[in-house]
Amino acid sequence: MFYEMFTHKSYEIEKSDIKRLFRLGFNCYELIADGFIRKYLEDREEDDKEIQRNLLQHLETKEHGKMSDEESDESNESDNVKGTETTKIFEEIIRMDLKRTGYDVEISEIERIRKFGVTAKIITTYEFIKKYLTIWNLKDEELDKQILQWRAENTKECKRCEVERLEKEFKIRKEICIECEKDIEKENPPDDKDEVEEDIKGPEIGSSKKPK
Ligand SMILES: [Zn+2]
Incomplete structure (x- = not known):
């Protein structure tokens, strides 16, 4: 089918x-x-x-083209169909x-x-489907409520990529998802001073880093 x-x-x-x-x-x-x-x-x-x-x-x-998205020459005519x-x-x-x-x-x-x-x-996600399987036979209105409630409790939107994600994709109390954190790290390698402030002093202690 x-x-x-x-x-x-x-x-x-x-x-x-x-x-x-x-x-x-x-x-x-x-x-x-x-x-x-x-x-x-x-x-x-x-x-x-x-x-x-x-x-x-x-x-x-x-990925690299994201910034200059507006200028992309493909995709226009068939946008609806697409x-x-x-x-x-x-x-x-x-x-x-x-x-x-x-x-x-x-x-x-x-x-x-x-x-x-x-x-x-x-x-x-396993988490969502697990929940859904317990509520799927509700009427739309009630289901809507349940889903909203579940989302409020279990997901949040990353402040950076603006993607709704499960709580477990964030470090505790962070507003930025782990994926974004990694991105940021990649973009600004750790000799950026702002980030190191809390680390007492010395550019790199390295004890927490695994050698490659
Ligand atoms: Zn993110």
Whole structure:
């Protein structure tokens, strides 16, 4: 049934392709990155290694291109079509992602959850699904309340990347997610003085750092 979803859309991607991409280590967010699937379809016949390399490269270019997004020359005309395409693919990806973690959730159910404003990142977490399975048979209104409450208690939005994440993706009492913290660290290597202030003195003690 869901297989049809792909075949009569312009994307000729098949379930096996998505599985393959997962196997190569890409996640559902990467799969819906702009142009990712297109790029994959171009290279589909190549071997795994080649595909992996090309796609990583593609993601990297996207990453660097983020700043000057407005000037991107592709994507304009087909934005609307692409929107629904992406949604469909997205929902299917979520479904497969859930299936991998052992949950068999119907597409219609995922559409329903998405209507309540839950992001894919949250839907595909074990924590959310565990909760959802206990409340899914509630009426919409009540379900909406329960979901909102669960989100208020278990997730928060990172102040930096503005992505809603599970609490466990933050260090305690931090407003910035661990992923962002790592990014920041990468961008400003630790000889930045502001950061070291609390560390008594001396540029680097190194005791807490593992040698590589
Ligand atoms: Zn963040």
